[in-house]
Amino acid sequence: DAGVIQSPRHEVTEMGQEVTLRCKPISGHNSLFWYRQTMMRGLELLIYFNNNVPIDDSGMPEDRFSAKMPNASFSTLKIQPSEPRDSAVYFCASSFSPSRDTQYFGPGTRLTVL
């Protein structure tokens, strides 16, 4: 298995633009997680899905952020409009279930908003 795949690996955009981050979880995993990591705030859970259904989005910072999981093999995290404070590394992870199971992380997308 190729592991969790994220694209793009790097994204540079200008303030106000829409940004879409993509994630392909490990085949057979039922849970998918989106995290954000910054120097100031560390690694934060934004949202997680179980069986393609959003379970907890309490970590999503504001309405500019949205996440979807249209099927078991694909998820997107969208920021519209983007702001400089959204600059961070965004990680996607997957596991067999939301709790007590090993989470496998992707390589991350480094987002820079100018």
Added chain:
Amino acid sequence: DAKTTQPTSMDCAEGRAANLPCNHSTISGNEYVYWYRQIHSQGPQYIIHGLKNNETNEMASLIITEDRKSSTLILPHATLRDTAVYYCIVPTDKLIFGTGTRLQVFP
């Protein structure tokens, strides 16, 4: 989630054992202890987890005290590639990453 406390940083000589402590005094009876690490510029990586018994795998050993209020992750022969931030987590419905311990392995 049960709160965990870890030292901010530690050093270890290459080839020596690295012992990373974690306090989780509020852990409840059915909560597991998980360890992850994050090497610079990579996503976090699962290392090991345990409930009450000591555990060992190809990466590390986990020693959990009898009262379960603390644990120690042991890397038996640290290498330079083990330099990373190590996170001790007691999850309930999700993982909450704290600040972890920054382990520096030196030659």
